[in-house]
Amino acid sequence: MSLLRVVQGFLLATIISIPLAIVLTASHRMRTLSSGMIEFFRHVPPLALLPLLILWLGIGESSKIAIVFLATVYPIFLNALMGFSEVDRKLVEMAHQYGLSKKQIFLHVTIPYAIPYIISGLRIGLGYSWRSLIGAEMIAASSGIGYWILDAQTMARSDIVIVGIIVIGLCGIISDALFKWITNRMLSRYMTGGDVYGS
Numbered sequence: 001m002s003l004l005r006v007v008q009g010f011l012l013a014t015i016i017s018i019p020l021a022i023v024l025t026a027s028h029r030m031r032t033l034s035s036g037m038i039e040f041f042r043h044v045p046p047l048a049l050l051p052l053l054i055l056w057l058g059i060g061e062s063s064k065i066a067i068v069f070l071a072t073v074y075p076i077f078l079n080a081l082m083g084f085s086e087v088d089r090k091l092v093e094m095a096h097q098y099g100l101s102k103k104q105i106f107l108h109v110t111i112p113y114a115i116p117y118i119i120s121g122l123r124i125g126l127g128y129s130w131r132s133l134i135g136a137e138m139i140a141a142s143s144g145i146g147y148w149i150l151d152a153q154t155m156a157r158s159d160i161v162i163v164g165i166i167v168i169g170l171c172g173i174i175s176d177a178l179f180k181w182i183t184n185r186m187l188s189r190y191m192t193g194g195d196v197y198g199s
Contacts, residue, residue, distance in 0.1 A: 002094035002137065002144040003171065005061065006129045009068025013125060017077035018118065025084040042078070046070040046137050064136050064144075072125035079121025083114030121182055126179060130172050145171075 053063040087110050095105045109177050117123025145164055146189040152160035 002133060002146070005064045005068055005133055005144065006126075006175070008022075009065045009133070010072050010126060012065070013069045013072035013076055013129075014122065017073045017121075018080050021077055021084055023100075023189050024081060042074050046132050050139055052137060064133060067132050067136040068129045070126040075124040075128060076121040077117070078123070079117045081116065083117025084110060087113045115187055119187070123179060124174065126175060127172060130175075132163035134168060143166065
């Protein structure tokens, strides 16, 4: 259940944050208008919103997925925004000189340049998703690793708590390794030497 919640929240954050970063990069006015709200919610811990999420969404799966989404969306969004915004102007000017259209420049210049930033944001977000989910499961859940650890604590079963901590760490290591493998396979053609992470 914990893995399913992480995957759903992480994918939802990815689907929303990257297109939003593209839109705000293209529209300076929208970026200026939304900057205050983005900065405000960026500094609010997702778990601080859990009472409201439970009131609005109930104690079912939606509130846990929402916590994962809120913890994950900002590192992905901010890194993607940085990647799209800081494209080397010389590369863009050169692309214009060769007669590339705006769409071609975006596909062949902007996206390859932004990929390392996006990958960094996704990896950070993936780590945050596990941390936030375990906290949410300890507060309001009847299943998952966080609930398992909290239930063991009430029964004074430190062995189960330790196993739960080990499981969380292993899940994080495995998910990060799997993420690196997938991104290397998919994106190596954009990177020198064929390795996105340089390892």
